[in-house]
Structure formats: structure tokens, C-alpha cells
Amino acid sequence: MSNLAVLSLKNRALIALITIVAAVFGGLALTSLKQELIPSIEFPQLVVVSTYPGASPEVVSNDVSVPIESAIQGVPGLESTSATSTTNASIIQASFTYGTNLATAEQKINQAINRIKSQLPDGVEPNVISASIDDFPVIQLAVTGYDDEETIQAQLESTVVPELEDVPGVNAAQIVGGVGQRVTITPDPEALADAGYTQQAIRDALDQNGVLFPGGEITEDDQTLTVQTGSKIATVDEIAALPLVPSTAGQLRAGEVTIADVATVEQNEDPVTTISRVDGEPALTIAVTKLPSANTVDVSRGVLAVLPDLEDSLGGATFTVVFDQAPYIQQSIESLAQEGLLGLFFAVLVILVFLLSVRATLVTAISIPTSVLITFIGIQAFGYSLNILTLGALTIAIGRVVDDSIVVIENIKRHYVGDADKMQSILRAVREVASAITASTVTTVAVFLPIAFVGDVTGELFRPFALTVTIAMTASLFVALTIVPVLAYWFLRPGKPLLDADGRQVDPEAPEAPPSRLQKSYLPILRWTLKHSWVTLLLAVLVLAGTVAAAPFMKTNFLGDSGQNTFTMTQEIGAAPSLEAEDAASEQVEEILLGIDGIQTVQVSIGSSGSALRDAFTGGGSGTTYSITTDPDADQVALREEVQSAVGELDDAGTFTVAGGGGGFGSSDIEIDVTAPDSSTLEEATDAVVDAVTGAEGIGQVSSNLSASLPYIAVTVDRDKAASLGLSEVAVGALVSNTMQPQRIGTVEIDDTTLTVYLAASQTPATLDELKQLTVPSATGPIPLEEVATVEESEGPTSITTEGGQRTATVTVTPSTDDLTTASASVNTALAEADLPDSADAALGGVISQQQDAFTQLGLALLAAILIVYIVMVATFKSLRQPLLLLVSVPFAATGAILLQIITGVPLGVASLIGVLMLIGIVVTNAIVLVDLVNQYRTKGLTAHDATVAGGSRRLRPILMTALATIFALTPMALGITGHGGFISQPLAIVVIGGLVSSTVLTLLVLPTLYNLVEGAKERRATRRRGDADAAPGALEPVLVGAGAAGAGGAALTRRELRAREAAAAAASGAAVATAADADVPTIDEGPDVEMPEETSAAVVVDDEYMEPESASEDAAGTAEDDPEEPEPAPADAPTDTVGGEAEDADASHPSDSDVTGDSGVEENGEGDAEAEHDDGEDVEDVEGGDPDGAAHAEAEHEDGAGETAAAADAPRDDEDPEDDGETAAEVDGGAEGEGAAEPTHDEPGADHEESQDRTDGWTGDEHSDRPE
Incomplete structure (x- = not known):
């Protein structure tokens, strides 16, 4: 790189x-870039929604939900299904595995439904809907201040909605809560009877008219014309004028009969099923959704920009923004940007402080x-x-x-x-x-x-x-x-x-370089930890154990509360309340809500919204929903608690449930799924669960979708009695259904608006007694309904939920604390003590299930991340052992993350685990930089102890700089200074900061201790094994003379090195001449029959200047570059690189005041370190007589004047085989291990000297300048 x-x-x-x-x-x-609150997510779910007007939950379940749920079980990729049947509606949620093509799945579901469509009731049209974040409204507007609702709605539909849909990025604008129009045909039973017709004749007249048929083409006079048969029905009068088609002789005798002759036809309003108000005023709501590719903020701005002009056209009505995602998104993004800029400032400040x-x-x-x-x-x-x-x-x-x-x-x-x-x-x-x-x-x-x-x-x-x-x-x-x-x-x-004590320039990387003030404060601590290694490790383990023990005190959640300034509250005042009763109950709640400081807008929706999807999710359209918009700077959690407390003090106001906003991601509700084989057992088990959980520690609200029974009127037909009168159960049921509610018989398009045509009974029973007296035609004549059926009031569930065909109930628990662990533990304890029927079961679901799944998957991701990091480090260090030392930092880094979360009270959630995942990669970063430098020092000859001390001190500043820069950069985010958008970023920042603090301490103290223990033990084993070999009886030290002497020294060599040296010597055709003039040791020939080249004197380096030797042998000796015909043999272990295809050698230097007997080593580019090392420590007699004490040291100096003493022993390498540990030629001087670089000692005269060399690189700059390493 x-x-x-x-x-x-x-x-x-x-x-x-x-x-x-x-x-x-x-x-x-x-x-x-488009701006959003969270990434666009397409959930792998499809929803099948069906509307069955007038049907009870039991009927909806049997006739709609069960057939559809059974039909779609064979769709590929389907993971699970859940069906909810409520009054008037059925909703079936199909969940697929991630990665499933939802477009294909939707086609498969539609095909499955079409196959069983004949089994569904008439008029039931299932719709398949995909779930996505983009389906939620971007902005919701309320129109208030109007006098006539019908007029204002017409204006909205004709002008406002088209204008809003023309705004770039808008997908749709839909009016919610408006009163629709319909065409109602009310037959006159007597007129129908006189004309000899039934209601079916009216249906047939509508079906057989107003249809357009293509009739082909006619070409005439060079012009081709299409033929079209039929004409559309465009007015109510045209419907009334439709003739009834006679099919019997009696009908023919009656002459021409139209619908108007036997029925009344009129365009009227749909029945009122919902009431909507904003801040106490009647309102219509417009929900605006965006295209998936659109920018939420841009769409919101575009909508708000056209509102003033649209408002002017409404004649006094005004728009109120009830909900808008854009301000929260903008605040969140701006807040994170501000925190990022603050972090940038702090990081730069840290760098400035250190670098000055x-x-x-x-x-x-x-x-x-x-x-x-x-x-x-x-x-x-x-x-x-x-x-x-x-x-x-x-x-x-x-x-x-x-x-x-x-x-x-x-x-x-x-x-x-x-x-x-x-x-x-x-x-x-x-x-x-x-x-x-x-x-x-x-x-x-x-x-x-x-x-x-x-x-x-x-x-x-x-x-x-x-x-x-x-x-x-x-x-x-x-x-x-x-x-x-x-x-x-x-x-x-x-x-x-950097100057030493003598005023000479020193390489800052050199081990003997004087420490800085920062290093002086660190080195005593480091030396103490290295000296007391086991104490240091014991303290570290105790800290780790203490952290593990404290982990249960840490709070947990799933994704946390988004802090969005909108939330919802639902109100239930009893079973099947009337719209008027719900309206009256909501007025006092509105008054209380508008009086709470921090609440800006309150929108209330009462009854059914007209949407089957919404009705199914809200319990069949019953109940009252409050959408509350608050001050963005208010404490959202505290405000919701205040609202809950305020409405809880109301008498006879029903029950309230407060839920957070944010598209469901801020929900902390715990759901308990109760299953049973039948309805009675399910109800008994659900009641037992509610009783057990209510009042448990950390539990706030407890509610169940079976907690309230829905009263209804049951008409039970006496089959035998009906049969005796020429009737059947189906015939009686159809008569009651047609009488009690209008029947949808078709649609017409009037004034470019599609209206539904209903066939309604002329008289509808309004009370239970009137229903009992409903006239039923029979073979013996008209009879009252009560003669063939029992008509009585009964009770049933408000909704029926099944999962995979089995009936289930859901108990929803709202914790009173932000600690999901405490709440779930309380719920588990309560469930264990609950007295459930033998055939029933209860299990945690909802956010607990999501949390467990997420934690499991992220736990596996953490293990995989550790393995990936280990593989990367093995590739970096070419070692299996050293990366394991670095991985020890991972659990110790977690100590800081856990402790800081406990101190700050921030729960451990998915965001925190992502921070831990990120922390794994972060904590090894500084460790890699440190160990890499320590390894570099060891290749230069330092012992593990000395390399650790030198590396730790040299990497202290960059390690502190990087750690502190990151910590200070994340501090604004961790503190949540701006207060927006922190429900994900704040836990992440806290985890990373805590982990960095502990991992930095670990990197600077515990990691060096571990490294020194492991690598130092390896060195000591190698030294002991070599000592045993040297102490063998009769062992004599071989001496190499000539060119090979410079590479031998007094160190023992591994078999690998001996083989390499012999091969290199043979290849170079060099010769070793045995001589024993000064020592009684055997001699070894390196290469027989080859004449030895004359010895060369080393160039001398003094104060970064190369000085030629004054020896008279200089001219005769030459160098490899001067005489390429006769290259000087290099030691076998001296690596040689080539530059431009030619070998490049340079002489190692000696101090100018002394010479050492033997050949000089080869130094490349002036950077090599040469040092003579001898086993017995005796002084060498200077042949020139320069050093009276005989204590001259051969030492190669760097160009910048920093002399670097290197131990003659090759430092143990991590990539060596474990079995070679004992054969490493590491020489540790006389028990002074770890106190610095080994000083060169001198053997007897004539002993060998080993010169250490650095490899040359491809740099071709000034040969007397430092080479980049």
C-alpha cells in the first residue's frame, strides 16, 4: 500500500x-440525496384485506378468513400467516422469508384466492396489499372552519386533491372521514307484487343495461369507423327509467314496467360511520403519500407551498398540518450534522494538542x-x-x-x-x-x-x-x-x-532515543506491569469478572424510542358503543388534552374510517383514536406519561392505551400470545394471563383483544319448523340480511364519479321486537320471524385471531420502565405462576420476540466478525499466535462498553450491539499498530521485553491521539446535545466510547504484558535449549574464518540456517580456510579448493558522513561494486536485494577509534546494524593497539547518527514452526534480560563476528539517505 x-x-x-x-x-x-427518517424498508409481508359489511367476527372468520388463509398456504416462501376477523372486515397477514420476491408472491396469492372465490360470500372482494415504509403518509392535513361538509368535500375532491397529486413526488392524496355518495333503490313490495315482479327483476335491469360492447369496424369512403353498442347510464333518472324485462304471462299482461314504477331511486349520502375533529372543530383529513423514489422533505415542502393558494379557494376553510415527517427528519439530520461538526472540532483540537x-x-x-x-x-x-x-x-x-x-x-x-x-x-x-x-x-x-x-x-x-x-x-x-x-x-x-546527551542527532525510532515527557510518565507504569505480569493480568481478569457480574444490572430494549413528536392514544368505552356515545365521551378527553402544556394539536377519529385495513387493525372500526402532536423540544416520554395520568383520572371514560409514534419502531409493548383449541378455553386462558400479569413489577397497562365481549343479536332458525313451512335456513337468513342492510347490486358513473348502487328494504326493523315481527313469506302465508327462529341478544368476541388456523388471543403489556429485561422477567414470572387450562399455552411475542431474534442473529454476527478479524490479523502478522493475543482485547473492550451503559442508564439494544460489532474492529486497530512496531524492533535484534518497552513508548502518542480523537468526536452524540435523532446514534456512541477507553488501557498495559509473557517465554526456552547443547561434553566451538566469519559470530544456528548457509556458500564458490593459530578449536572448510578473497576494511560512519578507511589494504581489497568480476561472498543469512538488476552492497561501519579482527559485515544503504557478540564476555585485543582496555565494540550506525545496538541473536519469528523454537539462535546476555539492548561482548582473538543486515528496498534515491522501510 x-x-x-x-x-x-x-x-x-x-x-x-x-x-x-x-x-x-x-x-x-x-x-x-433524498432525506428520510429511516431507510426505505419493504417488509416481506403481504396483507389480504376483505370487507364483509354487516358480518359479525364469527361470520367473517368462518366465511372469509378461514377459506382465504387455507388457500394461500401453498404459496412459495410463505413463513407464517395470521388472520384477524372483526366486525365487517377480515385481514390476513402473510409473512415471507427475507429475499422472497414480493411481486411474484402477490401474483401467487391472487391466483390462490381466485381459485376459491366462488366459496366466498357475494360482494366480498379480497385486496392484496404490500407493506412498506412508503405506505405511511408523509404529511396529513386537516380542513376545518367550513359550514357545509358536502360542499367543502366536493371542493376538495375537485380542486384540492388533484392539485396535491400534481406536486412532484406525491403518490396519492386521499380524503379520510368524508361523507360519500351512493345510489339507493328502495322497492315498493305492493307495487312489485301487483306487477308480478320480484326484487331480482330490478337487479337484472341494472345488470343488463348501461354496458358498452365493441362491434368491430366499418370502412367507408376511405375512413375506418369502430362500432360500439350500448350507452352508459349517466344519471339517476336514467336508472329510474330502466324497463323491467317480463318473463311470464302475468308480467306481459302488466305492460311496460320501469324501475320507477315499482321503486324509488335516489342519490344520497352514505351512512355516517365516523366523526373527525381537530382541536375540537369538525374536520376532514387529507393523507398524502409519496412515491418510493421521492424525497420526503421535498414532498412536504412542495405540499406546504401550494396550501396558501388552495386555502384561498375554499371560501374561509383553513388547513391545519396534523402530521408531517419532514420537520422531524430535518431536525434529526441537522442535529446529527451539528454533533458531527462538534465532534470534528474536538477531534482536531486533540490532534493539535498532541502534535503542537x-x-x-x-x-x-x-x-x-x-x-x-x-x-x-x-x-x-x-x-x-x-x-x-x-x-x-x-x-x-x-x-x-x-x-x-x-x-x-x-x-x-x-x-x-x-x-x-x-x-x-x-x-x-x-x-x-x-x-x-x-x-x-x-x-x-x-x-x-x-x-x-x-x-x-x-x-x-x-x-x-x-x-x-x-x-x-x-x-x-x-x-x-x-x-x-x-x-x-x-x-x-x-x-x-532529537538529540542525545552528547548532542548528536538520534533517530526517534531508535530504542535508545531519549523519551519525551509523555513517554517518561508512561514508561514507569509499563515497566511495572511487565515486572509484575501476573498481578497485572489478575487485575484485568478481576475487572472483566466484575463487569460480567454487573451485566444483569444493564437495561435492555429493542430499538428504543424514536423521540418523534407525535403519538397516538386509543379509548374504549365499552362493548359496541354507539357513535353518539363515543362522540360524547371523546369531548371531555379533547378538553383535557388541549390543556396540557407541550401539546400542539389533537386530532380525534371516532368510529370506522371507511378503510377495511385500518378498521381491521383498530378492532373493526370501533373505539376512538387520538393523534397528538407535541412541541418538538418537549420530553416526549414524560409528556406521554402525563397524558396517561391525566386521562386516567376521568370517571366512566373507559380505558386508554398510549402508544409511541415513529412507524412502530418506538414500540416497547410486550405481547403475550395465548393459544387454545376452542373459544371457551381461549377466553379462560386469556383472563388468567391478564390477572397474573396485572400489577407485576415494572408493568403498566395490560389489555387483551378478548377483554371485552361484543353483544349482538343471534337469529337461530328452527330447521324442522322452517322445513314444514316450505322454508330453509338459507332462505330465512337471506331474507333477514336483505332486510337489515342494503345489498350492493352494481355501480354507475355519474358526473365522473363512480357510485355504488344499493338495493334497500322499504322498512328496516329498528328494535329487537320489530325484528321478531319481521314478515317472512311461507307456504302457508306470511308469518313473523319469531315463529321459525329464536331471536335473542348474545355476546361474542370483538375479534377472532388465528395463526396457522389455530385460534389465538393477544395480551398487550406496556412496561412502566424503559428496561425491557426487567419487564420481560416480571412477565415470565407471572406466566409461570398463572393457572392456565391444560390445553392452553402462553408465550412472549411482540418486541420481546423481535429482540430475541435480533440479539441471536447479532450474536452470531459478532462471532463471525471475531473470526474475520482473526483471519485478517493472521494474514498481517504471518502468525497464528500473535493475533490471539490481540483478540484478548475484545472481551476487555466490552468491559468499558457495559460499564458506561450502566452508568449512563442507556439500555442495551440493537443499536448498542451494532456498536459492539463495530468495536471489535476498532479495538484491534491500535493493537495492530503497536505489535507491528514491536515486531520490527525484534527483527533488529531486541529481546521481547526491550522491544515491548520501546514499541509501547514509541506508539504511545499515536494510540492516545487516535483514541482520544474518536472519543471526543463521539462525545456530542453520546451526550445527545441537540436532543433529536439519538435513539440509534446515542447508544452506538456510548458503546464505542466506553469500549475505546477500556481497550486503550488494555493496549498500553495489558497487551504488552501478554506479549512479553508469551514471546519472552519462547526466547527463554530457546536460550535454555542452546545452553544445554553448548554444555555437552567435548563440544568445541567451530570457527569460520575468511568471508564467512562475519556472518557466524558466536551464536548457535538452527538446522535451517545451517543448511541455508551451506547452500549459499557453495553457490558463491567461496572457500573457508581452517586455521588454528590462536585457538585450539577445530576448523571447518566452507568451500574447498576455492581461494579466499582478501579482506576489506569497513567504511566508517561519523556524524552522517561516510569516511574511507585509512588502512593500506583498502586499495588491494576493493568492494563488490569496484570489482564485479570477483564478488565478495556474503554470509548465508545476509539477504541481498537487487536494484535495477544488480546486487547492491555497502560496507558496515566500525567506530573510528578501534578495529575488530575479522571481516566486516555488509551494510546496505548505510542502515544496517553490525555488532560483534561473544559468549564469554572477554575483551578482544585490538590488533592496532588502539584500545588499551580491549573493550572496543563493533557497531553500525544509522545515517542520522542514531547508533542502534542489535543483539547478535536472530529474534524469534512468529512464522517459524513451533518445533523450531528451541533451535533459534537467540543469545541473551548474562541474565540481564529485558534491561535494554544486549551490549556486544568480545570473545578471544580470532573469534567470529556476526553483522546484522537490513534488506534493501526498491528505492533508488540518494545512496547516503535513509531508505523508506
Whole structure:
């Protein structure tokens, strides 16, 4: 990934242009994104709605619901069905598995219904409706202040509704609560009898007239004309003039008879079934829905813009906005945007405090808006909208997108000091951290992959959230590796170099570099934890155990309360109340509601709305519904509690149920599903559940859809008596039905309005006694109804619900607390103690069931995310063991998240679990950056302890910067400063903040302790095994002389290294000459019959300047570059890279005041570290006599003057096989483990010295400059 930085720095102008273009297109995408409250969700559900006027719940269930529910069971993808039968209506909800094509499913359901349509009652027309968020009204208007309802309704239908539907984005505008028109034909029984006709003749006359038939075409005089037969009926008078067709001799003798001769025909109003008021005034309501692709805010603005002109045309009537999604959406988006900007300010402030550089801070801060604008392009490309989920993801991402840039700019600032070359300093800095930030970004976004497989509403809601975070984090990585280096090249100035005690410039990355003040405060704590490893781990485990013990005290919920400033309340005043009684009861409630501070508008709807779908969901159209709009800044939860308390004090006002708004996502009601084989058992079990749950701890309201019985008049036909009179049960039932309610016999179009034609009885019984005296024709003559049937008042359920054909009842429990866990525990306890019939059962449903399903799926997603993170880290570290150490941070990170949620009282819900999922990727980010640097130090020869100390201190600042920047960026959101749209974003922010606090402490203290324990133990095992091998009797140390001596030293080698060295020596045709002049040890030939090249003296590095050696042997020796014909053999373990196809070697340097016997190692580009190490620790006699104490040390220094001492032992590598642990040639000096880099010791004269080397890279810059690593 560092190649991106190389490419960017070579094409700086192009990168700047791309950045500007991306920002412009991001801004354009932002302005074109549609704004919604939540993402558009198409639920995998279809609803079959049927209207059966005048039918009781029992009749609707038997004649409509059961046949339809049975017919659709074979539809592919069907998961479950639920049927609710109420007075006049049937609603069947069919739920499908996620991923089912609803268009195809709808076709299958219609086909299944058509197959059994002949079994359904006449006039029942099932309608299949799909459920979507877009089906809810965007804005709802009330028209008040009119004198004549019929006139104002006509004006609304003719002018207002068409104008509203012409607004861009509007799907439909529908008048709710208006009085409709119908055509009623009322036969005169005596006139019909005199003419010899029945009511069927009137039906036939209407069916056989007013029909248009195509008659083909006629071509005449070069003109083709279509033939049309028939004419439409356009007026009521035309209906009255329709002739009755005679079919008997008596009818023929009666002559021409029209409908008007035997019946009255008139256009009149539909019966009043509903009353609507707004703030106490009669009102008509217009509900406006939008197209799926339309912008909610734009639709609302468009509707509101045309209202003034429309209001002027109504002659004094006024519009009142009862409900409008747009203001809440705008407030939520603006609030999240404000919180995001505050977070941006705090994050930039944290960076400035740590870097103390305005230029570096601005370079870093630019990454935030750039990444966000690029994210807007991605959101638009994937077809998502700007809603509280995507904007919340952006707000949370603000704290994370800056992390990569912080790590890069902090490393650049550390390297670009003094007179260092700017280009190479930037490249070296980026190359050091490129792999680490790439791995950390991949882990952060990879955790969201399981979200793609989470079903139910949770997956639908949070997939846009996951995609938004993924795009933002990917964009931030791109910005950090391309734009930040370019901006650093243009704007950064070199910092002050770091000097040691002698005033020499020191590489800040060097272990011996003096610590900063921040590091000085951290190092004592780190050393203490490393020294007391088990105590540290024990404390960490105790904290984890304490957190687990405190977890039960944490509240839980599903999605939380949206805080929207609208809610509803229903009122039930008894079984089957009259419309007048409900109207009178609602007036006193309206008065109380309008007197409560914080309530702006109260709309009341009484009785049936005329919509079968709404009637089915509200209990058959009975009851009173209040839609309450409040002050947006009011405490919505407290206001609802105040309303509940106020109406609860009313006498004889019935029962009230208060529900939250927000499209059902804010509901916290617990539903108890009660099942039983028959109605009586079901009623008994339901009553037992209600009694058991009422009064339980944490429980507020308890209601049941079987709690009230619906009184009705039952007409039971005596079959034997009816048969003796020439009647049947069906004939008697049809007579009663036709008499009691008008029969729908057709439709006509009058004045461009389709009206339904009804056939009504001339006289309708108004009381029970009149019904008993209803005249029934029989074989013996007219008789009263009571002679063939029993007519009496009875009771039945208000609704009948079945699931999969089995009768069920629902007990709805409204918790009195926001802790769903406490409420559900109380309900479970109550159910366990309830005395249910043996054949009945009760189980939790509703929000509890949704919560359990969501928690289960998200739990699996968390496990999958951990596995994905582990795989990414294995690929990064090439190790199976080290990623396990990093994964230990996950449960410890959860401690902070849980504790902060307990402290703040924010419940654990779906949003919190998404935060935990995100936290898994976040907590390992800093750990990756830390462990990556520690591993780099170990490859340079440091022990695990020293590498841990050095790495921890060097990564302290970037770790604190990234953590604090994220924490402060999320603080405004966690505090809910603006108070809107936080029901999802606030729990997310709290979880991430708490987890980051604990994970940062873990990364800086517990993780180094674990790393040192594991890796240090591995080193100690290797040392003991090597010591055992060295102590074997008669063992002699072989000595390699000549070219191979530089790579041997006194260290033991693994079999792998020995084989590699032998192969390399043979390939180079080098020779090892055995000599024993100064030591009584055996000699080993490296390559027989090959003449050894003469030894070369090492170049000397002093204060970043290369000085040629003064030895007389310099001219004779030469180098591999001077004499390519005779290359100097390199040690077998010294890696050599090529640049431009040729090997590039450089000599390792020695201190100018001493020389060491033996060949010098090979240092590439002046960065290699050479150090002679000897087992016995004795001084080497300087052959030049330069060091009287014989304590000279061979040491390779970096170009910037920072001499880096490296242990001669190869540091253990994580990718080595476990069985090779004991064979690693790690040399730990004399028990001083962990106190710093091992100082070079010297063996006897003639001993070998091992020079450590760094690999060259492909950089082709100045050969005396630092290479990017």
C-alpha cells in the first residue's frame, strides 16, 4: 500500500486535482440525496384485506378468513400467516422469508384466492396489499372552519386533491372521514307484487343495461369507423327509467314496467360511520403519500407551498398540518450534522494538542471532510438515502476516519526533522506504517460483513449503516496514503531533531532515543506491569469478572424510542358503543388534552374510517383514536406519561392505551400470545394471563383483544319448523340480511364519479321486537320471524385471531420502565405462576420476540466478525499466535462498553450491539499498530521485553491521539446535545466510547504484558535449549574464518540456517580456510579448493558522513561494486536485494577509534546494524593497539547518527514452526534480560563476528539517505 504514497508524491498535481473533483462530486451527491427518517424498508409481508359489511367476527372468520388463509398456504416462501376477523372486515397477514420476491408472491396469492372465490360470500372482494415504509403518509392535513361538509368535500375532491397529486413526488392524496355518495333503490313490495315482479327483476335491469360492447369496424369512403353498442347510464333518472324485462304471462299482461314504477331511486349520502375533529372543530383529513423514489422533505415542502393558494379557494376553510415527517427528519439530520461538526472540532483540537503544529493538524483534519464527501458519492451510488442511520454512521466515522491520517502524519513529523530529505522522510514514514493502518482499516470494516446475512428488520435497517462506515473508512485509508503525504510535502516544515546527551542527532525510532515527557510518565507504569505480569493480568481478569457480574444490572430494549413528536392514544368505552356515545365521551378527553402544556394539536377519529385495513387493525372500526402532536423540544416520554395520568383520572371514560409514534419502531409493548383449541378455553386462558400479569413489577397497562365481549343479536332458525313451512335456513337468513342492510347490486358513473348502487328494504326493523315481527313469506302465508327462529341478544368476541388456523388471543403489556429485561422477567414470572387450562399455552411475542431474534442473529454476527478479524490479523502478522493475543482485547473492550451503559442508564439494544460489532474492529486497530512496531524492533535484534518497552513508548502518542480523537468526536452524540435523532446514534456512541477507553488501557498495559509473557517465554526456552547443547561434553566451538566469519559470530544456528548457509556458500564458490593459530578449536572448510578473497576494511560512519578507511589494504581489497568480476561472498543469512538488476552492497561501519579482527559485515544503504557478540564476555585485543582496555565494540550506525545496538541473536519469528523454537539462535546476555539492548561482548582473538543486515528496498534515491522501510 505504500506504493500509493510513492505514486502520489510523483503525481502531486494530479492527486490535488482528483481531491478537488471528489470534493465537488461529493457536494453534488449530498444535495441530491433524498432525506428520510429511516431507510426505505419493504417488509416481506403481504396483507389480504376483505370487507364483509354487516358480518359479525364469527361470520367473517368462518366465511372469509378461514377459506382465504387455507388457500394461500401453498404459496412459495410463505413463513407464517395470521388472520384477524372483526366486525365487517377480515385481514390476513402473510409473512415471507427475507429475499422472497414480493411481486411474484402477490401474483401467487391472487391466483390462490381466485381459485376459491366462488366459496366466498357475494360482494366480498379480497385486496392484496404490500407493506412498506412508503405506505405511511408523509404529511396529513386537516380542513376545518367550513359550514357545509358536502360542499367543502366536493371542493376538495375537485380542486384540492388533484392539485396535491400534481406536486412532484406525491403518490396519492386521499380524503379520510368524508361523507360519500351512493345510489339507493328502495322497492315498493305492493307495487312489485301487483306487477308480478320480484326484487331480482330490478337487479337484472341494472345488470343488463348501461354496458358498452365493441362491434368491430366499418370502412367507408376511405375512413375506418369502430362500432360500439350500448350507452352508459349517466344519471339517476336514467336508472329510474330502466324497463323491467317480463318473463311470464302475468308480467306481459302488466305492460311496460320501469324501475320507477315499482321503486324509488335516489342519490344520497352514505351512512355516517365516523366523526373527525381537530382541536375540537369538525374536520376532514387529507393523507398524502409519496412515491418510493421521492424525497420526503421535498414532498412536504412542495405540499406546504401550494396550501396558501388552495386555502384561498375554499371560501374561509383553513388547513391545519396534523402530521408531517419532514420537520422531524430535518431536525434529526441537522442535529446529527451539528454533533458531527462538534465532534470534528474536538477531534482536531486533540490532534493539535498532541502534535503542537497547526500545519500538521490542518493536514490531518483535511482527511475528515474529504473522506465524508467521498462517502456521499458512495451512498448515492448504492441508492441509499440520507437518514438517521447513514448520517449516524457518518458522525461515528468522523472519529475513525482521522485515525489513519493521525498515524501517518505523526510518523512523518517524527522522521522529518533537521536537515533530513523531505521526500525520503515522508516515504520512509509512510512505508513504516502503511501495512499496519491497512490491516487496522480492513479489520474495522470487515466486521460489518456479517451484517449482510442478518435478516429481519435489523438487517434492513443497519445495512446502509454498515455500508456507510465501510465507504468512509476505505476513503480514509485512501486519503491517508495519497492526499496526506502530498499535503505534508507541500506544507510541513522540518521539526527539531532529537538529540542525545552528547548532542548528536538520534533517530526517534531508535530504542535508545531519549523519551519525551509523555513517554517518561508512561514508561514507569509499563515497566511495572511487565515486572509484575501476573498481578497485572489478575487485575484485568478481576475487572472483566466484575463487569460480567454487573451485566444483569444493564437495561435492555429493542430499538428504543424514536423521540418523534407525535403519538397516538386509543379509548374504549365499552362493548359496541354507539357513535353518539363515543362522540360524547371523546369531548371531555379533547378538553383535557388541549390543556396540557407541550401539546400542539389533537386530532380525534371516532368510529370506522371507511378503510377495511385500518378498521381491521383498530378492532373493526370501533373505539376512538387520538393523534397528538407535541412541541418538538418537549420530553416526549414524560409528556406521554402525563397524558396517561391525566386521562386516567376521568370517571366512566373507559380505558386508554398510549402508544409511541415513529412507524412502530418506538414500540416497547410486550405481547403475550395465548393459544387454545376452542373459544371457551381461549377466553379462560386469556383472563388468567391478564390477572397474573396485572400489577407485576415494572408493568403498566395490560389489555387483551378478548377483554371485552361484543353483544349482538343471534337469529337461530328452527330447521324442522322452517322445513314444514316450505322454508330453509338459507332462505330465512337471506331474507333477514336483505332486510337489515342494503345489498350492493352494481355501480354507475355519474358526473365522473363512480357510485355504488344499493338495493334497500322499504322498512328496516329498528328494535329487537320489530325484528321478531319481521314478515317472512311461507307456504302457508306470511308469518313473523319469531315463529321459525329464536331471536335473542348474545355476546361474542370483538375479534377472532388465528395463526396457522389455530385460534389465538393477544395480551398487550406496556412496561412502566424503559428496561425491557426487567419487564420481560416480571412477565415470565407471572406466566409461570398463572393457572392456565391444560390445553392452553402462553408465550412472549411482540418486541420481546423481535429482540430475541435480533440479539441471536447479532450474536452470531459478532462471532463471525471475531473470526474475520482473526483471519485478517493472521494474514498481517504471518502468525497464528500473535493475533490471539490481540483478540484478548475484545472481551476487555466490552468491559468499558457495559460499564458506561450502566452508568449512563442507556439500555442495551440493537443499536448498542451494532456498536459492539463495530468495536471489535476498532479495538484491534491500535493493537495492530503497536505489535507491528514491536515486531520490527525484534527483527533488529531486541529481546521481547526491550522491544515491548520501546514499541509501547514509541506508539504511545499515536494510540492516545487516535483514541482520544474518536472519543471526543463521539462525545456530542453520546451526550445527545441537540436532543433529536439519538435513539440509534446515542447508544452506538456510548458503546464505542466506553469500549475505546477500556481497550486503550488494555493496549498500553495489558497487551504488552501478554506479549512479553508469551514471546519472552519462547526466547527463554530457546536460550535454555542452546545452553544445554553448548554444555555437552567435548563440544568445541567451530570457527569460520575468511568471508564467512562475519556472518557466524558466536551464536548457535538452527538446522535451517545451517543448511541455508551451506547452500549459499557453495553457490558463491567461496572457500573457508581452517586455521588454528590462536585457538585450539577445530576448523571447518566452507568451500574447498576455492581461494579466499582478501579482506576489506569497513567504511566508517561519523556524524552522517561516510569516511574511507585509512588502512593500506583498502586499495588491494576493493568492494563488490569496484570489482564485479570477483564478488565478495556474503554470509548465508545476509539477504541481498537487487536494484535495477544488480546486487547492491555497502560496507558496515566500525567506530573510528578501534578495529575488530575479522571481516566486516555488509551494510546496505548505510542502515544496517553490525555488532560483534561473544559468549564469554572477554575483551578482544585490538590488533592496532588502539584500545588499551580491549573493550572496543563493533557497531553500525544509522545515517542520522542514531547508533542502534542489535543483539547478535536472530529474534524469534512468529512464522517459524513451533518445533523450531528451541533451535533459534537467540543469545541473551548474562541474565540481564529485558534491561535494554544486549551490549556486544568480545570473545578471544580470532573469534567470529556476526553483522546484522537490513534488506534493501526498491528505492533508488540518494545512496547516503535513509531508505523508506
